Amino acid sequence: MLHWLLTNGLLQLALAYLATAGFGVLLNIPRRALNLSGWVGAAGWFTYELLYYLLPASIDVKLAVGNLIAAVVIGVASGMAAHYKQMPMIIFNIPSLVPLVPGGQSYRVVRNLVTGHPNVAYQYLGQVVIIAGVIAIGFLIAEFFNRLAWQLIR
């Protein structure tokens, strides 16, 4: 566990921070939000990688549970960031999603269909549906937590 954290964990944290901040530039988010949204993305991807390492289950279950909890972490963290910076939440949660979203898988579906591997394509299509659905549910749960926090503060 500690070994994983020191070797792979920290590397993944740094990679996700850079990827999120970079995607933030591509989406033209305000400059003063770049750093914070990078950290939100790093937190989400780190949660996913940690669960992927810890969970003793098949790949599909790991994908579903990992993405669900990572999406909840991103949703709650970007809710706090939005409250702190007085900015809309999508400035933080859209760039942060970039390591998790099934963009790579959706491209692989089409590529395998075109190159004549329909079986591989269906496998990736299943992953696209699972990941997109689970992230959406994760955001709903995070929204619930955010509203709960609001009521506790008031």
Place this chain on the structure above:
Amino acid sequence: MSKTTVMLQTTLLAGAILLENGAEIERVEDTMHRIASNAGYPDAQIFVLLTGITVSLPETATSQVRAIHRRGMDLEKVDQVNTLSRRFAHHEISLDQFADHLAQVNRAVPTFPFSWLAIAAAVVSVTLMIAFTGHATMADLLTCTLAGTLGFATYYWISKLGSIRFLSEFGGALVIGLITLISYELTRGNCHPDAIIIGAVMPLVPGVAITNAVRDTMTGNLLSGPARAVEAVLSACAIGVGIALTSFFY
């Protein structure tokens, strides 16, 4: 113009800016409803679809429509509309000033120069290639940087040149495929083409669009959510075909 007309047009413009720059349907409806209420029309009816917005006032039997043709991602504009709406709610600006500021926001150009975008595309490509696949040999890193940057540059220039949809994604993917193919030939097979491509297409792929499609559907927007999904599937097809055209050679 009468106050009612100004209110209708300001609300529509605010909604259009949000929708054209990547906000979800629920947020657009919510913001438009707030603006109408704060302008003194709490009964205004607002109907938002992915391709058009309607605002109507039941008591005076007036309504206005605005069609939405272009959809992109520019979160700076979303933030500015949000800030303006908040200032309007706190009576810091009048309705006319609000309308002027919105028109300025709509005309504004992206804040990051092209050099920043190119560097950002390279960073996104390389970091995600390592995070997803773990491959990081010298040839992989160099090719991925080159393919990610030039692929995004092609995408950017084609979408600036004309408004032919999905051609820009196709062009970007084709360039990525060609660069990967050249590198594969030059290194005589000592690189990982699949890893390079998965990293280099990340700035182009519609992952966020797919997720937003599901989110919009789950909040009850049963027309706009699937419409977003269709758009995302078409751009995934454009990218997949662009890559597949060159992948027959290795």
